[in-house]
Amino acid sequence: MSSIKIECVLPENCQCGESPVWEEASSSLLFVDIPAKKVCRWDALSKQVQRMTVDAPVGSVALRQSGGYVATIGTKFCALNWEDQSVVVLAAVEKDKKNNRFNDGKVDPAGRYFAGTMAEETAPAVTERHQGSLYALFPDHHVEKYFDQVDISNGLDWSLDHKIFYYIDSLSYSVDAFDYDLLTGRISNRRSVYKLEKEEHIPDGMCIDTEGKLWVACYNGGRVIRLDPETGKRLQTVKLPVDKTTSCCFGGKDYSEMYVTCARAGLDPEALLRQPEAGGIFKITGLGVKGIPPYAYAG
Ligand SMILES: O=C(O)[C@H](O)[C@@H](O)[C@H](O)[C@H](O)CO
Numbered sequence: 001m002s003s004i005k006i007e008c009v010l011p012e013n014c015q016c017g018e019s020p021v022w023e024e025a026s027s028s029l030l031f032v033d034i035p036a037k038k039v040c041r042w043d044a045l046s047k048q049v050q051r052m053t054v055d056a057p058v059g060s061v062a063l064r065q066s067g068g069y070v071a072t073i074g075t076k077f078c079a080l081n082w083e084d085q086s087v088v089v090l091a092a093v094e095k096d097k098k099n100n101r102f103n104d105g106k107v108d109p110a111g112r113y114f115a116g117t118m119a120e121e122t123a124p125a126v127t128e129r130h131q132g133s134l135y136a137l138f139p140d141h142h143v144e145k146y147f148d149q150v151d152i153s154n155g156l157d158w159s160l161d162h163k164i165f166y167y168i169d170s171l172s173y174s175v176d177a178f179d180y181d182l183l184t185g186r187i188s189n190r191r192s193v194y195k196l197e198k199e200e201h202i203p204d205g206m207c208i209d210t211e212g213k214l215w216v217a218c219y220n221g222g223r224v225i226r227l228d229p230e231t232g233k234r235l236q237t238v239k240l241p242v243d244k245t246t247s248c249c250f251g252g253k254d255y256s257e258m259y260v261t262c263a264r265a266g267l268d269p270e271a272l273l274r275q276p277e278a279g280g281i282f283k284i285t286g287l288g289v290k291g292i293p294p295y296a297y298a299g
């Protein structure tokens with residue numbers, strides 16, 4: 001039996017930490033603080049963190065095959081040059097929706113950058129409903145829209161055989177699956193594979209492990225849960241010492257460690273006394289299961 005250890009490796013005080021991505025080449029964890037408009041890179045060896053401030057809320061960051069990173073900033077897909085901290089807009093969506101922004105995003109196994117939008121929240125998880133959509137930025141920089149009527153576009157990942165796309169619209173309290181055509185990037189046949197239980201609260205970010213099981217961060221639930229998307233059963237619950245767990249990814253040696261982001265915003269002073277590490281970056285070891293490397297944007 002493995003023994004699980006959870007530690008806060010970086011007390012970053014993120015208002016809303018999100019989009020953890022392991023970059024093997026630099027032994028670093030990339031993540032964003034959405035409302036703080038920050039993209040961060042934490043070097044797991046030196047323990048140093050570098051931060052880049054952008055001009056709008058940043059929902060996600062991802063690796064880029066040609067170097068640097070891509071990020072969803074406001075309602076734009078952007079390229080980031082980490083060396084000179086410059087931002088280049090690759091494509092924009094929803095120019096008519098001033099109150100919308102991108103939320104979570106991730107690159108698919110063919111190098112397309114998927115990301116969804118939402119109306120800006122007035123309080124955590126309080127937002128004008130049905131304002132969001134799901135998009136992908138293709139390697140040639142054109143954007144495709146998949147569907148609209150999304151409340152809070154959140155976690156996403158692909159099955160190990162690339163035939164299923166998993167997706168979370170948080171306020172549906174469901175983890176959904178679609179058939180996925182890797183060649184074209186098309187999705188079809190939406191269905192729910194797991195409905196959250198009351199104490200699990202709101203499904204947020206997610207990632208897949210090498211056994212094809214899904215790990216979902218539960219916002220307000222202070223936990224990550226491991227789901228079997230084939231049986232619809234929850235296999236494991238790992239509780240963290242913070243309530244607003246937002247997302248998770250595997251990283252570290254052989255992708256054997258899990259990194260979890262969380263939020264500080266929305267916690268009252270009394271709650272903050274009980275969870276002073278809220279907004280930090282957490283590392284979970286001893287899970288006994290590994291993840292897979294993140295895909296990099298091909299454009
Ligand atoms: O991290 C995100 O994805 C959102 O931007 C956050 O605001 C919360 O997670 C959301 O409120 C709960 O669904």
Ligand SMILES: [Zn+2]
Nearest residue numbers: 104154204205
């Ligand atoms: Zn999220």
